[in-house]
Amino acid sequence: MASDPNVERASSGWSIVRKVSPYLWPPGEGWVKRRVVAALVMLVLAKLIAVSTPFLYKAAVDALAPDTVTPAWALGAGAIALTVVYGLARTLNIGFQQLQNVIFARVGQRALRRLASETFTHMHQLSLRYHITRKTGGLSRIIERGVKGVDFLLRFLLFSIGPLILELLLICVILWIAFDIRYMAIVLVTIAAYVGFTFRVTEWRVRIRRQMNEQDTDANQKAIDSLLNFETVKYFGAERREAARYDGAMALYEQAALKTSYSLGFLNFGQAVLITAGLVAVMVLAATGVQSGELTVGDFVMVNAYMIQITMPLNFLGTVYREIRQALVDMGEMFGLLDQPSEVQDRPDAVPLRVPKGRIELRDVRFGYDPARPILRGLTLTVAAGESVAIVGPSGAGKSTISRLLFRFYDVDGGAILIDGQDVRAVTQESLHAQIGVVPQDTVLFNDTIRYNIAYGRPEASFAEVAEAARAAKIDAFIASLPEGYETAVGERGLKLSGGEKQRVGIARTVLKDPPILILDEATSALDSETEQDIQTELRAMSRGRSVLMIAHRLSTVIDADRIVVLENGQIVEEGTHDDLLARSGRYASLWHRQQSEDAA
DSSP, X not given: OOOOHHHHHHHHHHHHHHHHGGGTSOTTOHHHHHHHHHHHHHHHHHHHHHHHHHHHHHHHHHHHSTTOOOOGGGTTOOHHHHHHHHHHHHHHHHHHHHHHHHHHHXXXXXXXXXXXXXXXXXXXXXXXXXXXXXXXHHHHHHHHHHHHHHHHHHHHIIIIIHHHHHHHHHHHHHXXXXXXXXXXXXXXXXXXXXXXXXXXXXXXXHHHHHHHHHHHHHHHHHHHHHHHTHHHHHHTTOHHHXXXXXXXXXXXXXXXXXXXXXXXXXXXXXXXXXXXXXHHHHHHHHHHHHHHTSSOHHHHHXXXXXXXXXXXXXXXXXXXXXXXXXXXXXXXHHHHHHTSOOSSOOOTTOBOOOOSSOOEEEEEEEEOSBTTBOSEEEEEEEEOTTOEEEEEOSTTSSHHHHHHHHTTSSOOSEEEEEETTEEGGGBOHHHHHHTEEEEOSSOOOOSSBHHHHHHTTSTTOOHHHHHHHHHHTTOHHXXXXXXXXXXXXXXXXXXXXXXXXXXXXXXXXXXXXOOSEEEEESTTTTSOHHHHHHHHHHHHHHHTTSEEEEEOSSGGGSTTSSEEEEEETTEEEEEEOHHHHHHHTSHHHHHHHHHHHHHHO
């Protein structure tokens, strides 16, 4: 039997509500619970006053009308006094509502902050495989909408739906007792028709809104992607092309937004027709009673007041339900991110990594990003403590994959990677990352100061230590020449600095981190020859006393390595020193002579 999609949506909605509810009633945080209870008390008081005020209105009207019997409870009070009391009651009603909002505000903001923080933290715990395929702009928009949805759901689910139902029930009971069951029956039929119509049309609108969200996310992603690649757009004169792509995405968003607006007009008109029909039916019934002498003019006014009082929350119900359904859609996307499993996780019994020496072992390592396309095929390699080993070979041989596996961005499919005899899968990721320093091919900097970017290697470092790391990376003179020195902003992704300057900042922060194991992943391949030679000198100085794994495409950068390993098709085909490998006239020698010819051309 096919599953009902409406049931699936409801189940999904309730599951989201269950995920949000702990933020309203967290264990061990009494202040949150006290605020929730106090807010609910304020709300109940406001509703009780709200359903009582029409009686004051009726009494004031009856006191003004000639030949009308004043209710026993209002005897002795004139029309003016009753009107003043009526005004005070309305003021108290509004006051309790606002007090409820004030009391609950801290609870809502706390929930917002915690959920946003948990989502952000979870994003950093997801695997490299996930982040390679994600879309930054779309992801940020999903999180933004989801967090706002949580705030709305917490506030309106607690203080709108339940209290609204309570208020409607109280009004129905009052109409039954004060008048007769016909009044209550008309109100109940009106409410049922209104709610049914609203929910049905809203479900249709939610589907349209979901499409609008998808187009909004797509347009935002295209905009951010284009702006991040501003230079590339300029290089290829693609401004109009990018504008056309963005406009195309916005055109689809416009279509969905128009459907949303049109459907809202239909919903509002249908709601107005149903409410007006119920209001007219009750008022005709009350007018008939006044004409027959069974009811007073005050009763007629009171019935009208109650119907208006019903109209307002019912209109609000349509808005609240619509927004709650949309909030559930937005939150569903965000909780989908939170439910995304982390591919690489610490074992329950994981222990901190200890690196007394820095010996690295790869034992029969097998790995592939796609099971159908293996990259490493039973690779065995040892880097002795304090040894520098270079891994070279053609593109796609698996060079950078080794560094990613060592850093445990991925887990091996077979075999093991050990550091000083400890399997990297058996230690905590935090301790593993703390013991390994990486200088990548393209150092990406944060949009902050030079000092912040160098200190990223060790945030608690003093300014003197930051300056010493800059001296070791031979960038101190450049920093001193800047008007703002270490407080100079580097721009988004470090675009205000040259490639060589960015690499030196990257080296400085790795020097500051002072790890026993160092990975140089084609650290100079993107630089010009002169800058490359300068930075190579700094890298050699930084490598002393550390176990170093050098991933290189340009062989001239690794001739001083203690050992060079030639990788091809995920396996070692040669290894030895630079001179030894040249003397063998094998694969390395072939690569060397080819690169020398290319450089000479």
